[in-house]
Amino acid sequence: MPRFNRLLITGAAGNLGRELRRGLAPLATTLRLTDRDAMEPAAAHEEIMACELGDFDAVMQVVEGCDAIVHFGAAPVERPWAEILESSIKGGYNVYEAARRHGIRRIVYASSIHAVGYERREVGADTDTPHNPDTLYGVSKCFVEDLAKLYFNKFGIESACLRINSCFPKPADRRHLATWLSFDDLVQLVERCLVSERIGHTVVYGISDNREAFFSNHKVAHLGYQPKDSAEDYRAEVEARVGPGDPFDPAIEFVGGFLCAYGHPDEEERIEL
Ligand SMILES: NC(=O)c1ccc[n+]([C@@H]2O[C@H](COP(=O)([O-])OP(=O)(O)OC[C@H]3O[C@@H](n4cnc5c(N)ncnc54)[C@H](O)[C@@H]3O)[C@@H](O)[C@H]2O)c1
Numbered sequence: 487m488p489r490f491n492r493l494l495i496t497g498a499a500g501n502l503g504r505e506l507r508r509g510l511a512p513l514a515t516t517l518r519l520t521d522r523d524a525m526e527p528a529a530a531h532e533e534i535m536a537c538e539l540g541d542f543d544a545v546m547q548v549v550e551g552c553d554a555i556v557h558f559g560a561a562p563v564e565r566p567w568a569e570i571l572e573s574s575i576k577g578g579y580n581v582y583e584a585a586r587r588h589g590i591r592r593i594v595y596a597s598s599i600h601a602v603g604y605e606r607r608e609v610g611a612d613t614d615t616p617h618n619p620d621t622l623y624g625v626s627k628c629f630v631e632d633l634a635k636l637y638f639n640k641f642g643i644e645s646a647c648l649r650i651n652s653c654f655p656k657p658a659d660r661r662h663l664a665t666w667l668s669f670d671d672l673v674q675l676v677e678r679c680l681v682s683e684r685i686g687h688t689v690v691y692g693i694s695d696n697r698e699a700f701f702s703n704h705k706v707a708h709l710g711y712q713p714k715d716s717a718e719d720y721r722a723e724v725e726a727r728v729g730p731g732d733p734f735d736p737a738i739e740f741v742g743g744f745l746c747a748y749g750h751p752d753e754e755e756r757i758e759l
Pocket residue numbers: 496497498499500501502503520521522523537538539540557558559560561562563572573577596597598599649650651652653654
């Protein structure tokens with residue numbers, strides 16, 4: 487028996503949205519998928535609605551009739567300020583406000599490690615670590631995390647803010663040996679945030695069961711998230727391919743990695759993912 491009648495996924499055409507589209511299907515009678523980009527045609531249990539997240543009226547339409555929201559649509563990395571403002575900050579506000587107006591009770595939000603990117607590796611962080619963003623991208627994640635807190639305290643909308651570390655098919659470099667999140671573990675984490683009896687306003691790090699870690703999830707056992715994958719399975723291959731770096735390089739010193747050494751996005755070359 488599906489848990490939800492209609493579950494909305496924003497950013498559904500993206501790398502993680504496509505994994506959630508697959509993995510969350512059993513949870514809902516209907517998955518409503520939205521993005522401004524095209525995606526694979528809808529299956530029988532799906533409906534697709536194109537939407538620009540900066541357009542409040544369009545967001546109101548896609549949110550109407552849904553039971554919960556998995557909000558992954560946003561600028562996915564450091565981008566020019568105008569794009570961060572429109573897609574991530576305004577888009578985040580539009581999703582929360584549309585949820586309030588339509589009576590939605592729970593949102594799972596794709597935050598990021600870059601909300602605390604200027605923490606030092608050896609100090610580490612837990613889910614109470616204050617915001618310490620390394621980019622305008624990270625600032626946008628802090629903004630929506632705080633918005634989620636406001637909308638919980640004032641309006642009772644529960645949120646899980648997933649500080650996703652590095653969610654890719656496999657670890658690409660030495661930093662990823664600590665920050666990797668597998669696609670299957672991502673799906674499990676989102677599912678736990680959707681079905682747990684109470685989440686209030688929860689911050690959780692999106693990491694697999696890696697031996698190395700910069701972050702601790704020890705305060706969020708209430709989610710019942712038990713990652714199954716580990717970057718350790720890739721250590722030999724990664725270490726053979728990538729040499730150790732300089733520990734005083736900002737890209738290694740801070741948990742945010744290379745973005746800590748990246749300048750203002752309106753002046754730097756665009757980052758291609
Ligand atoms: N992949 C990771 O390791 C990682 C790490 C931390 C956080 N995240 C977060 O997870 C989410 C998904 O990331 P991803 O890796 O799948 O990136 P992605 O770029 O593949 O997906 C983002 C999607 O959002 C859509 N989008 C962006 N702006 C929009 C707008 N204004 N209106 C409508 N749609 C818009 C894009 O079209 C895209 O399909 C993002 O919020 C990202 O910040 C990802």
